[in-house]
Amino acid sequence: MNKVFLLPLVLATLFMYLIDRKSLKSAPAVNRWVSRVLYVISIGIWIYGTSTKSSVYVATWLSRFIDMWIPPVL
Known part of the structure:
Protein backbone atom coordinates (compact mmCIF):
# COMPACT_ATOMS: atom_id res chain seq x y z
CA MET A 1 0.00 0.00 0.00
CA ASN A 2 1.19 3.48 -0.78
CA LYS A 3 1.14 5.00 2.70
CA VAL A 4 2.55 8.28 1.44
CA PHE A 5 -0.86 9.02 -0.09
CA LEU A 6 -2.85 7.57 2.80
CA LEU A 7 -1.41 9.79 5.52
CA PRO A 8 -2.48 13.13 3.96
CA TYR A 17 -13.93 16.33 11.38
CA LEU A 18 -12.36 18.67 13.93
CA ILE A 19 -13.66 21.70 12.05
CA ASP A 20 -17.17 20.23 11.72
CA ARG A 21 -17.28 18.90 15.28
CA LYS A 22 -19.24 21.85 16.67
CA SER A 23 -21.88 21.74 13.94
CA LEU A 24 -22.09 17.94 14.15
CA LYS A 25 -22.86 18.10 17.87
CA SER A 26 -25.87 20.31 17.21
CA ALA A 27 -27.10 18.18 14.28
CA PRO A 28 -29.71 15.44 14.68
CA ALA A 29 -28.34 11.98 15.50
CA VAL A 30 -29.07 10.63 12.02
CA ASN A 31 -27.02 13.39 10.40
CA ARG A 32 -24.13 12.72 12.76
CA TRP A 33 -24.09 9.05 11.82
CA VAL A 34 -24.33 9.81 8.11
CA SER A 35 -21.39 12.20 8.36
CA ARG A 36 -19.26 9.70 10.27
CA TRP A 46 -8.76 5.77 -0.59
CA ILE A 47 -7.16 2.72 1.04
CA TYR A 48 -8.62 0.48 -1.66
CA GLY A 49 -7.50 2.82 -4.41
CA THR A 50 -3.95 3.04 -3.14
CA SER A 51 -3.55 -0.63 -2.27
CA THR A 52 -4.93 -2.40 -5.33
CA LYS A 53 -3.19 -2.97 -8.61
CA SER A 54 -6.36 -3.72 -10.57
CA SER A 55 -7.99 -1.34 -13.00
CA VAL A 56 -11.46 -1.57 -11.43
CA TYR A 57 -12.19 1.78 -9.87
CA VAL A 58 -14.60 2.55 -7.06
CA ALA A 59 -16.39 5.10 -9.23
CA THR A 60 -17.40 2.25 -11.55
CA TRP A 61 -18.90 0.31 -8.64
CA LEU A 62 -20.69 3.40 -7.35
CA SER A 63 -22.14 4.23 -10.77
CA ARG A 64 -23.60 0.73 -11.08
CA PHE A 65 -24.97 0.99 -7.55
CA ILE A 66 -26.57 4.38 -8.26
CA ASP A 67 -28.03 3.11 -11.56
CA MET A 68 -30.43 0.92 -9.60
CA TRP A 69 -32.33 4.03 -8.44
CA ILE A 70 -32.16 6.09 -11.62
CA PRO A 71 -35.32 5.74 -13.72
CA PRO A 72 -34.87 4.43 -17.25
CA VAL A 73 -34.64 6.90 -20.11
CA LEU A 74 -38.02 7.70 -21.64
Whole structure:
Protein backbone atom coordinates (compact mmCIF):
# COMPACT_ATOMS: atom_id res chain seq x y z
CA MET A 1 0.00 0.00 0.00
CA ASN A 2 1.19 3.48 -0.78
CA LYS A 3 1.14 5.00 2.70
CA VAL A 4 2.55 8.28 1.44
CA PHE A 5 -0.86 9.02 -0.09
CA LEU A 6 -2.85 7.57 2.80
CA LEU A 7 -1.41 9.79 5.52
CA PRO A 8 -2.48 13.13 3.96
CA LEU A 9 -6.02 11.84 3.44
CA VAL A 10 -6.33 10.64 7.02
CA LEU A 11 -4.96 13.97 8.26
CA ALA A 12 -7.32 15.93 6.00
CA THR A 13 -10.29 13.85 7.14
CA LEU A 14 -9.34 14.33 10.77
CA PHE A 15 -8.93 18.08 10.19
CA MET A 16 -12.38 18.25 8.51
CA TYR A 17 -13.93 16.33 11.38
CA LEU A 18 -12.36 18.67 13.93
CA ILE A 19 -13.66 21.70 12.05
CA ASP A 20 -17.17 20.23 11.72
CA ARG A 21 -17.28 18.90 15.28
CA LYS A 22 -19.24 21.85 16.67
CA SER A 23 -21.88 21.74 13.94
CA LEU A 24 -22.09 17.94 14.15
CA LYS A 25 -22.86 18.10 17.87
CA SER A 26 -25.87 20.31 17.21
CA ALA A 27 -27.10 18.18 14.28
CA PRO A 28 -29.71 15.44 14.68
CA ALA A 29 -28.34 11.98 15.50
CA VAL A 30 -29.07 10.63 12.02
CA ASN A 31 -27.02 13.39 10.40
CA ARG A 32 -24.13 12.72 12.76
CA TRP A 33 -24.09 9.05 11.82
CA VAL A 34 -24.33 9.81 8.11
CA SER A 35 -21.39 12.20 8.36
CA ARG A 36 -19.26 9.70 10.27
CA VAL A 37 -20.12 6.90 7.87
CA LEU A 38 -19.15 9.10 4.91
CA TYR A 39 -15.82 9.87 6.57
CA VAL A 40 -15.13 6.16 7.05
CA ILE A 41 -16.24 5.30 3.50
CA SER A 42 -13.96 7.95 2.02
CA ILE A 43 -10.98 6.56 3.93
CA GLY A 44 -11.92 3.03 2.83
CA ILE A 45 -12.13 4.08 -0.82
CA TRP A 46 -8.76 5.77 -0.59
CA ILE A 47 -7.16 2.72 1.04
CA TYR A 48 -8.62 0.48 -1.66
CA GLY A 49 -7.50 2.82 -4.41
CA THR A 50 -3.95 3.04 -3.14
CA SER A 51 -3.55 -0.63 -2.27
CA THR A 52 -4.93 -2.40 -5.33
CA LYS A 53 -3.19 -2.97 -8.61
CA SER A 54 -6.36 -3.72 -10.57
CA SER A 55 -7.99 -1.34 -13.00
CA VAL A 56 -11.46 -1.57 -11.43
CA TYR A 57 -12.19 1.78 -9.87
CA VAL A 58 -14.60 2.55 -7.06
CA ALA A 59 -16.39 5.10 -9.23
CA THR A 60 -17.40 2.25 -11.55
CA TRP A 61 -18.90 0.31 -8.64
CA LEU A 62 -20.69 3.40 -7.35
CA SER A 63 -22.14 4.23 -10.77
CA ARG A 64 -23.60 0.73 -11.08
CA PHE A 65 -24.97 0.99 -7.55
CA ILE A 66 -26.57 4.38 -8.26
CA ASP A 67 -28.03 3.11 -11.56
CA MET A 68 -30.43 0.92 -9.60
CA TRP A 69 -32.33 4.03 -8.44
CA ILE A 70 -32.16 6.09 -11.62
CA PRO A 71 -35.32 5.74 -13.72
CA PRO A 72 -34.87 4.43 -17.25
CA VAL A 73 -34.64 6.90 -20.11
CA LEU A 74 -38.02 7.70 -21.64
